[in-house]
Amino acid sequence: xxxxxxGMTRRDDVAGRDGIVRTGGPAAVxxxxxxxxxxxxAAVQGMxxxxxxxxxxxxxxxxxxxxxxxxxxxxGLVRPDAGEALIGGVRYGGLDRPRRTVGALLEATSFHPGxxxxxxxxxxxxxxxxxxxxxxxVLDQVDLAPAARRRVREFSLGMRQRLGLASALLGDPQVLxxxxxxxxxxxxxxxxxxxxxxxxxxxxxxxxxxxHVLSEVAQTVDHVVIVSDGQLRFAGPLGEIGGTxxxxxxxxxxxxxxxx
Amino acid sequence: xxxxxxxxxxxxxxxxxxWLLLAAGPVLVVAGVTGLVQSxxxxxxxxxxxxxxxxxxxxxxxxxxxxxxxxxxxxRHGTVTDTFLSFPGRxxxxxxxxxxxxxxxxAAGLVxxxxxxxxxxxxxxAKGGSFHLSAAGTWQTxxxxxxxxxxxxxIGVGVGALIRNLAAAIAAALAWIALIEGIAGQLLGSxxxxxxxxxxxxxxxxxxxxxxxxxxPQWGGGLLLAAxxxxxxxAAIVTTLRRDVT
Numbered sequence: 001x002x003x004x005x006x007g008m009t010r011r012d013d014v015a016g017r018d019g020i021v022r023t024g025g026p027a028a029v030x031x032x033x034x035x036x037x038x039x040x041x042a043a044v045q046g047m048x049x050x051x052x053x054x055x056x057x058x059x060x061x062x063x064x065x066x067x068x069x070x071x072x073x074x075x076g077l078v079r080p081d082a083g084e085a086l087i088g089g090v091r092y093g094g095l096d097r098p099r100r101t102v103g104a105l106l107e108a109t110s111f112h113p114g115x116x117x118x119x120x121x122x123x124x125x126x127x128x129x130x131x132x133x134x135x136x137x138v139l140d141q142v143d144l145a146p147a148a149r150r151r152v153r154e155f156s157l158g159m160r161q162r163l164g165l166a167s168a169l170l171g172d173p174q175v176l177x178x179x180x181x182x183x184x185x186x187x188x189x190x191x192x193x194x195x196x197x198x199x200x201x202x203x204x205x206x207x208x209x210x211x212h213v214l215s216e217v218a219q220t221v222d223h224v225v226i227v228s229d230g231q232l233r234f235a236g237p238l239g240e241i242g243g244t245x246x247x248x249x250x251x252x253x254x255x256x257x258x259x260x
Numbered sequence: 261x262x263x264x265x266x267x268x269x270x271x272x273x274x275x276x277x278x279w280l281l282l283a284a285g286p287v288l289v290v291a292g293v294t295g296l297v298q299s300x301x302x303x304x305x306x307x308x309x310x311x312x313x314x315x316x317x318x319x320x321x322x323x324x325x326x327x328x329x330x331x332x333x334x335x336r337h338g339t340v341t342d343t344f345l346s347f348p349g350r351x352x353x354x355x356x357x358x359x360x361x362x363x364x365x366x367a368a369g370l371v372x373x374x375x376x377x378x379x380x381x382x383x384x385x386a387k388g389g390s391f392h393l394s395a396a397g398t399w400q401t402x403x404x405x406x407x408x409x410x411x412x413x414x415i416g417v418g419v420g421a422l423i424r425n426l427a428a429a430i431a432a433a434l435a436w437i438a439l440i441e442g443i444a445g446q447l448l449g450s451x452x453x454x455x456x457x458x459x460x461x462x463x464x465x466x467x468x469x470x471x472x473x474x475x476x477p478q479w480g481g482g483l484l485l486a487a488x489x490x491x492x493x494x495a496a497i498v499t500t501l502r503r504d505v506t
Contacts, residue, residue, distance in 0.1 A: 038506075069506075076348045077341060077505040093348040104345055110338035112275055119274035127267040127346035167342065 028053050028206055029175060033083030034073050036066075042230055043069045047083070049225045049235040051208045053174070056201045058221035058238075059210040062256055066230035067210040068106070071177050075104055087175055099128035103168030105178040109160065113153035117144060117163050120152065121170060128171045138166040143192075157184030165196075175206045182216045194220045214252055218245040228256035264347055264356035271339075272364065281326050282368040285319030285409070286375040292318060293379045303389025310397040310466060312380040316405025317465020319372040320412040321437070323365040327416020328429045330357045331496070336426040344505055351497045357417050358493055365413025369406035376402070401466045404478055408465040411485040415457070418492025421500050450474035460484040 029051040036044045044066040051057035061067050072078040074085040076092035084091060087102055095101050111120055121135040139145045142162040152160065161184045168176055178197075182190050197220055201207045211217050224241065226234040233255035234241065241251040272278055292315035301308045331354070334340035347353050377393070384391035392398070416433070423429035437458060445453035453459050454475050461467075463481025476484060 072504075072506065075345060077344060079502075079504060095348070098348060099346055102345075106341055107338065110341050112271075112337045112339055114275045114277060116274065119270075123267055123270045123274065124342060124346065126270045127263055127343075129263050 028088065029057075029074060029177070029208060030086045030089075031070065031074065031083070032085070034070060034080050034085060035082040036069055036073060036078060036080050038069075044073070044080075044230045047227065047230070047232055049232060051206055051225070052223060053206045054201055054204045055222040056197050056207045056209060056220050057223040057225060058217040059208050059225045059227070060214065060217065060252060061210075061212065061227035061233075063212055065212075065227045065256070067212075067227060068179055069230075070227070071104070071106065071179055071208075071210060074177060075102070075106075097129065097171070099124070099171035099173065100130070101171075101173055102175045102177065103171060103173040104176075105161075105164040105168045105181055107164075107179065111152040111155075111160065111163065114151055116149050116151055117155070118148040120163065121166060124167055124170050130171055134170055134172070138169045141169060141196075142166045158186060158189055161185055162189075165193075173205070175208075176200060177208045177210075179210045180212075181209060182211065182213065190216055214249050215245060218248045224248070226252060226255050261352060261356060264353060265360055267343075267346065268356050268360040272360065277333075278326055278329055278364075281322050281329070282364070282371075285322045285368050285372045288319050288322070289315045289372050289376045290379050293376060293383060297383045297387060303384050303387045306392075306395040306397065309380060309384070309391060309395055310401045312383075313373075313376050313398060313401045314405065314465060314467045316369060316372045316376050316402060317408045317461065317467045319368070319405070320365075320408040320461065320465065323368055323409045324412040324416040324419075324433055325430055326365065326368070327361050327413040327418075328420035328426070328433060330361050330417045330420055331500075332420035332424055332426040332429045335424040341505055350500050354417070354421055354493070354497045354500055358414050361413045361417050362410050365410045366406060368413075369409030372409065373402045373406055376405075397466070400478060404465040404482070407482055408461050408485070411461070411464070411482075411489050414489040415485075415492050418489065418496040421496030422492070424503075455484065457485060457488045460488070 031047055031049050034044055034047040047066065047070055059067055059070075069078060073080045074087070074092065087095065092098060092102065118135060118139065121138065122132065125132055125135050136145070139148050142165050144159065144162050144166060147155070147159060152163065155163065161181065165178070165181060168178065182193055185193060197207050197209060201222070209217060209221065221238055224234065224236065224238050225232070234251070238248070242248060293312045296308070296312050297303065301311070331340070334343060343353060344350055381391040419433055420426070420429050423432055441456050441458045445456060445459065454463070459475060460481040463475040463478055464485055466478065475481065
């Protein structure tokens with residue numbers, strides 16, 4: 001319990017600094033008091049944090065801790081019971097061209113199995129009003145060009161994950177919200193993903209990576225948001241909780257241990 | 261609205277399932293007309309010519325399921341998430357689907373009509389009858405059949421948005437056609453039964469050409485079916501706006 005309080009105190013410290021971050025990042029993601037209950041399950045309770053622009057933010061928590069629900073609320077797919085989420089100061093539903101502002105990867109199974117990879121992206125390109133040439137660019141970017149004409153049902157999980165990343169990148173967005181992007185990738189793929197995320201953040205984009213696998217994250221992230229049981233436990237720069245893999249892991253385990 | 265419509269067309273043109281489903285319409289027409297002739301129908305009777313052409317309206321069963329795929333199919337494969345990320349204005353997404361699937365339903369109805377005319381003319385020629393496009397009821401039957409194909413595609417979009425589980429939506433639609441409406445019609449009596457959707461469609465597509473005194477007039481059936489499509493569409497838009505996409 002004390003540890004949790006420590007976490008809360010730290011978050012408050014960081015919230016002060018976040019004021020600076022907010023003004024500095026026009027494409028920052030701000031979550032303010034998001035709350036959602038499904039039936040009798042309080043999935044997310046009073047969640048608040050900021051993911052700054054130009055940084056990779058690790059959104060960490062055990063399975064079922066409310067990460068996916070939070071991301072879905074940010075993206076306007078799930079309506080919060082309370083609170084709001086802003087992207088560059090605007091709700092997702094109010095964005096002029098959402099795919100050109102925000103790229104999202106939510107799950108690797110959201111493809112029609114009979115559609116070819118390239119056609120999947122062409123559907124999204126029509127929707128996002130981006131030129132067809134972007135389709136081939138993102139296919140190259142995720143190393144999927146050789147499989148572009150294959151139907152998605154023939155894809156491995158790792159290939160679906162790459163196609164999902166290509167979908168997120170299609171609109172060349174300033175904000176990327178990625179739920180468990182390393183899922184299904186082999187070690188080489190994970191190394192590639194780290195480089196991709198790093199490069200995107202270095203271009204000034206806001207990158208949020210939800211994960212429960214700490215080792216994938218520790219080497220990549222600048223900023224950490226730790227959640228458990230639908231509640232925020234910590235939000236701040238990685239350096240504040242140690243910065244090394246083992247320090248992050250012990251902090252994670254302490255902060256997410258169920259209190260009571 | 262235009263990017264939504266183009267994106268919907270692109271979705272349809274890049275998978276095979278919906279087209280196989282729509283192709284079943286003309287196949288049903290060929291089989292139905294052939295069956296009618298083989299069972300000894302009088303090819304000299306203009307009313308029988310209309311009855312043969314009325315198979316176009318029966319093909320609307322396939323445009324109904326085609327329409328159900330529009331929304332329920334997207335939930336089935338999870339692609340609805342991408343759709344709503346592209347277009348957070350969900351009501352307009354449903355409206356775009358109504359337009360695109362209604363148009364595809366019209367195209368399917370026209371193909372079924374052409375096939376029905378060709379097959380009926382061929383059988384009539386083979387059996388020594390005389391097929392006349394100008395015969396009484398021909399264009400009324402064909403036109404009503406095409407309209408039924410459009411209306412049921414639109415109703416399908418609504419049903420699929422209301423019942424997002426694909427299997428459940430198709431099962432509910434088929435059960436309604438095969439069982440529920442027949443029983444409800446008997447319980448209500450023919451005075452009220454003619455206001456039910458499939459009784460209305462029979463009036464519209466003239467699938468019961470003779471002895472239709474209990475049905476609404478054709479235009480009445482068409483208007484009623486359009487009203488059903490509108491009710492389903494409104495209910496679909498309202499529920500789609502409200503529901504969480506998880």
